[in-house]
Amino acid sequence: MFKFRQKFQTVFIRFTHTNEVRVRFAPSPTGFLHLGGLRTALYNFLFAKSNDGKFILRIEDTDQTRIVDGALEQIQKDLNWAGIYINEGPRIGGLYGPYIQSQRLHLYKEQVNVLLENETAYRCFCTNRRLDLLRMEATRTGQIPKYDNRCRYLTKDDLQAKLNNKMQHCIRFKLIPGLQTFEDLIYGPITYDVALNEGDPVIYKSDGFPTYHFANVVDDHFMKISHVLRGVEWQVSTTKHIMMYRAFNWDPPIYGHLPLLMNSDGTKLSKRQGDIQIKHYRDNGILPQALNNLITHSGGGFDKDLERGLKPRIYTMDELANQFDIKKVNSHSGKVMSERLLEFNRFELERQIHSDIDLKVLVAKVQNIIREKFPDRQLPSCHKYSVSQCIVFIRAGIHYIGNFKNQY
Numbered sequence: 001m002f003k004f005r006q007k008f009q010t011v012f013i014r015f016t017h018t019n020e021v022r023v024r025f026a027p028s029p030t031g032f033l034h035l036g037g038l039r040t041a042l043y044n045f046l047f048a049k050s051n052d053g054k055f056i057l058r059i060e061d062t063d064q065t066r067i068v069d070g071a072l073e074q075i076q077k078d079l080n081w082a083g084i085y086i087n088e089g090p091r092i093g094g095l096y097g098p099y100i101q102s103q104r105l106h107l108y109k110e111q112v113n114v115l116l117e118n119e120t121a122y123r124c125f126c127t128n129r130r131l132d133l134l135r136m137e138a139t140r141t142g143q144i145p146k147y148d149n150r151c152r153y154l155t156k157d158d159l160q161a162k163l164n165n166k167m168q169h170c171i172r173f174k175l176i177p178g179l180q181t182f183e184d185l186i187y188g189p190i191t192y193d194v195a196l197n198e199g200d201p202v203i204y205k206s207d208g209f210p211t212y213h214f215a216n217v218v219d220d221h222f223m224k225i226s227h228v229l230r231g232v233e234w235q236v237s238t239t240k241h242i243m244m245y246r247a248f249n250w251d252p253p254i255y256g257h258l259p260l261l262m263n264s265d266g267t268k269l270s271k272r273q274g275d276i277q278i279k280h281y282r283d284n285g286i287l288p289q290a291l292n293n294l295i296t297h298s299g300g301g302f303d304k305d306l307e308r309g310l311k312p313r314i315y316t317m318d319e320l321a322n323q324f325d326i327k328k329v330n331s332h333s334g335k336v337m338s339e340r341l342l343e344f345n346r347f348e349l350e351r352q353i354h355s356d357i358d359l360k361v362l363v364a365k366v367q368n369i370i371r372e373k374f375p376d377r378q379l380p381s382c383h384k385y386s387v388s389q390c391i392v393f394i395r396a397g398i399h400y401i402g403n404f405k406n407q408y
């Protein structure tokens, strides 16, 4: 364990002190931002902020069939609402754009040719029917269903004949058999034999689009991403991604995988259960910093007093970034105490009341609420001094800003 820590520290220091920290949040526009996605974005943002680094938004839309209209705009709006500011992304641009994968197709094509030429990738002409039969046969005989890598071994003549006949094909990457190890910033050393569990993966589909596995490697390299912090569900794919870096002769980024988020009853936080859209929280009067603090309470990465809520107050984004330490992120799954969200919201209102700048904004919001409720009346009590006094006076019973209108 000690040995690992030493090694880990060396790797970490090399990147934080000699290279700029650049992280990315890379959602697919297949739906709106949920709590799980916000957690990934927030931890990337805090990591960048605590290392004077950059936070990049990249949209992974290579699966064009699953795109939801308006999702890209909504994701950017939700991040902005949460106080997660984007240094480079689709809207503001940057040196390494475009930041939408469907606008980078020429790059993937160029790069897949590099792998074809150095023979770490190959063309596969297998039909869906053949792949289905392989799968069925594996299920029947109790084997792991996987592609049998047959087209790896096509002769040059066979290959040329198929190309001359313009046969539809995809491109696969040659997995290297055997155990591969990488250092996970959060989990420590991870060893996995990907070739034992998977056939050679498709990296370029017959429709001219790259797959996720290929596009994320190419983009992370060309966008100079130094650290990849993503959900633990990607951990089994990481050795495969590192193999691709090696095939290109590139240095891979440092990977850290964030553990699963669970509901407080121990069930998985899924879109159907508790993983509610960020828009829903916003529309229901939850304040962004209340939600951010709920997340940091469940995921770790901070001093114990903050995590356990021994000092029940809300931490601002600056305070969170100052205290954030990636080595303190839990490697066990975190429970989101959704039942405490209202309490957090009240703490955030309390914090705003004690901050001169935030109190002014809060008063203006409450004034708007009152004017909306009583549009025809000139209320002397709507003067900002009265509102401010009122807020301070009744604050103990208030959980949402919206509650104020019921007090008038």
Ligand SMILES: [Zn+2]
Binding pocket: 123, 124, 125, 126, 149, 150, 151, 152
């Ligand atoms: Zn094949």
